[in-house]
Amino acid sequence: MQNESDNLHGEMQAADDNEVVRTENIDWDELEIAQDNNVDIITESGADPSNIFTQASIATSLCQGHNASWVAFTEETGNLFQLFMNVVRSVAAPSEATAGFEEMVLGTQRKYYMLGGKGGVGKTSCAASLAVKLANNGHPTLVVSTDPAHSLSDSFAQDLTGGTLVPVDGPYSPLFALEINPEKQGKNFEVSVGEVESKTSWMAWVLGRLQNRRKLNKGKGTVWLLLGELKLGELLNSPPPGLDEAIAISKVMKFLESQEYNMFTRIVFDTAPMGHTLRLLSLPDFLDASIGKILKLKQKIFSATSALKSVFGQQENQTNAADKLEKLRERMIKVRELFRDTNSTEFVIVTIPTVMAISESSRLCSSLKKDNVPVKRLVVNQILPPSTSDCKFCAMKRKDQARSISMIKSDPELSSLTMIQAPLVDVEIRGVPALQFLGDIVWK
Numbered sequence: 001m002q003n004e005s006d007n008l009h010g011e012m013q014a015a016d017d018n019e020v021v022r023t024e025n026i027d028w029d030e031l032e033i034a035q036d037n038n039v040d041i042i043t044e045s046g047a048d049p050s051n052i053f054t055q056a057s058i059a060t061s062l063c064q065g066h067n068a069s070w071v072a073f074t075e076e077t078g079n080l081f082q083l084f085m086n087v088v089r090s091v092a093a094p095s096e097a098t099a100g101f102e103e104m105v106l107g108t109q110r111k112y113y114m115l116g117g118k119g120g121v122g123k124t125s126c127a128a129s130l131a132v133k134l135a136n137n138g139h140p141t142l143v144v145s146t147d148p149a150h151s152l153s154d155s156f157a158q159d160l161t162g163g164t165l166v167p168v169d170g171p172y173s174p175l176f177a178l179e180i181n182p183e184k185q186g187k188n189f190e191v192s193v194g195e196v197e198s199k200t201s202w203m204a205w206v207l208g209r210l211q212n213r214r215k216l217n218k219g220k221g222t223v224w225l226l227l228g229e230l231k232l233g234e235l236l237n238s239p240p241p242g243l244d245e246a247i248a249i250s251k252v253m254k255f256l257e258s259q260e261y262n263m264f265t266r267i268v269f270d271t272a273p274m275g276h277t278l279r280l281l282s283l284p285d286f287l288d289a290s291i292g293k294i295l296k297l298k299q300k301i302f303s304a305t306s307a308l309k310s311v312f313g314q315q316e317n318q319t320n321a322a323d324k325l326e327k328l329r330e331r332m333i334k335v336r337e338l339f340r341d342t343n344s345t346e347f348v349i350v351t352i353p354t355v356m357a358i359s360e361s362s363r364l365c366s367s368l369k370k371d372n373v374p375v376k377r378l379v380v381n382q383i384l385p386p387s388t389s390d391c392k393f394c395a396m397k398r399k400d401q402a403r404s405i406s407m408i409k410s411d412p413e414l415s416s417l418t419m420i421q422a423p424l425v426d427v428e429i430r431g432v433p434a435l436q437f438l439g440d441i442v443w444k
């Protein structure tokens, strides 16, 4: 088998442009070699019908935007190309509404797409396939995972774990991917808060001593009281849910402002499972309250008398820590604004056709709307493709899925969204050609 595969690779690499190579089966790697070498492939797939979908999947990818073409046939049935293409068409177009991809691709001003939903529904595959499609349609694109359980590396079949932008090979326009570790960002926040806390505790102690000795007037006593009220330890011990991800997103926003990265016209976020994302949305209000206190305190301390200034020999460090927090708060406000900006941002909910997933998606949708987050599209992923010969299990599953889809249609929150139905495919969605294939089905 290994030899057969090696032979095929060699044959395709050695082939001249538009030469025809015959093979029984090709996989994604071979497909890439064929594309690179502009080789036409004839797949003699045998009479095994279970092979048809895989071959059809490869066929659509191969024919998309490349000079290579694809034909499959068996000796028994003759030319199966038409049959395969029919399968592709029926599987690729189960949806009643299209995703409105034309609108997503329109314009050169920067747009952000946040994909979110319950864990395991296919958020990452949908986000990565959207990024590939946007890049293939002329947009320099960045895809970022802020989900602590990253699967973007697996999806692109590339190591993206370094926390830096990694170029993805394949699409026509530049595509970069980034896995950002939200927990690490959260830790940096703890350090900043910790710095302020240790300094303020120390100052509180000094101020208390001074006040006891009646060296402070009433006004400075107020500063002392304020210090006591801060309770920064609480902030540290129980950081607000979603903080990690909020910081991660704000970091991305920060570097996107720099000239080096302003070429990106589409940014796709693969967000953490929806609980986190939801709580993230209320975060800036929390930060306003908590960091606001720190900032107020900073102003009070800085307007203190020169006698106090001499006491605070470490004023410089304290300023840095408070400044860091102030900057963080400003960035958080930007994230909140970004989440709510209808012109530049859209939150796409990804779900699967089960009652549980749809109920959760409905709650997510309701919260997003309440928070004024623009949400227009709902991807219902992993729908069983049409079949004429269902086993009992598949027939039951199909019935369940149909019921779930009608539930969406009558759901008060979800029914107003554009529903994009994406089929469950029988190949693993892994690597750029596979993502391109999925993208062409989902994002139309």
Ligand SMILES: Nc1ncnc2c1ncn2[C@@H]1O[C@H](COP(=O)(O)OP(=O)(O)OP(=O)(O)O)[C@@H](O)[C@H]1O
Binding pocket: 118, 119, 120, 121, 122, 123, 124, 125, 126, 147, 149, 150, 151, 273, 381, 382, 383, 422, 423, 424, 425, 426, 427, 428, 429, 430
């Ligand atoms: N339409 C589909 N057909 C077949 N397999 C799919 C489809 N969509 C996703 N998958 C597969 O399902 C698995 C989970 O997908 P993915 O990682 O995209 O989900 P996720 O929602 O991002 O999960 P997590 O929250 O755990 O990161 C992967 O193995 C992926 O290849």
